[in-house]
Amino acid sequence: HGLIRSPAAFQILARLTGRDRHLRAGSHNVTPGAWAWTVLSELESLGASLCEVELPAFDAGDLLLVLDVEAAAAFDELTRTGEVARLTEQGPGSWPNLFRSARLVPAVEYLQAQRLRTQLMLAMEQTMRTIDMLVHPPYAAGVLTLTNLTGHPTFVAPAGFDDRGRPYSVCLTGQLFDEERLLALASAWQRATRHHERHPLLAPAPGAAR
Helix, strand or coil: CCCCCCHHHHHHHHHHHCCCCCCEEEECCCCCCCCHHHHHHHHHHCCCEEEECCCCCCCHHHHHHHHHHHHHHHCHHHHHCCHHHHCCCCCCCCHHHHHHHHHHCCHHHHHHHHHHHHHHHHHHHHHHCCCCEEEECCCHHHHHHHHHHHCCCEEEEEEEECCCCCEEEEEEECCCCCHHHHHHHHHHHHHHHCHHHCCCCCCCCCCCCC
16 A cells, blocks of 8 residues: 555564554644644654544543552552551652552452453554554553553653754554564664664753852
């Protein structure tokens, strides 16, 4: 379908991925004039075909109790021994109190949340199977929450600087159990742009020798 328009880009991507397949990059939550257009243009210049995708209409925030319970289980010993009290942050939304409160989540509610999580995973898979990777800004539209629940791998990398010289990053989210292809595509993009080799100018600390 002409998804790879540049023969050179096709050879690079095919060599890196080990397969001569078409590549599609989906974008989500990108508005005109946003920095992400630069990243999308860079990917397009490498031969990627861009398309918009719609993420599953789930209020994933309601399923965060699953992550809270899993985190509490991972740090169970820390909570049981009281060592959790030694952590610096002890506010209502801090991890120590999430570890404590997660122990009070009813088993029925946890299982119901896991059932909804399964539905979310299936819906996300339906979206992701139409593209090779999803391009999005960090924390955009709750994608981080979605992928924490579905397990889709995400590659985060420097993507340039804004007009004030501040660095920004981009997220490339790939298919389940296909980190190899995601990393190959990310590597091809990095080799072409070299964003990861650039560093912001840092002002010297007050009183530092010049």
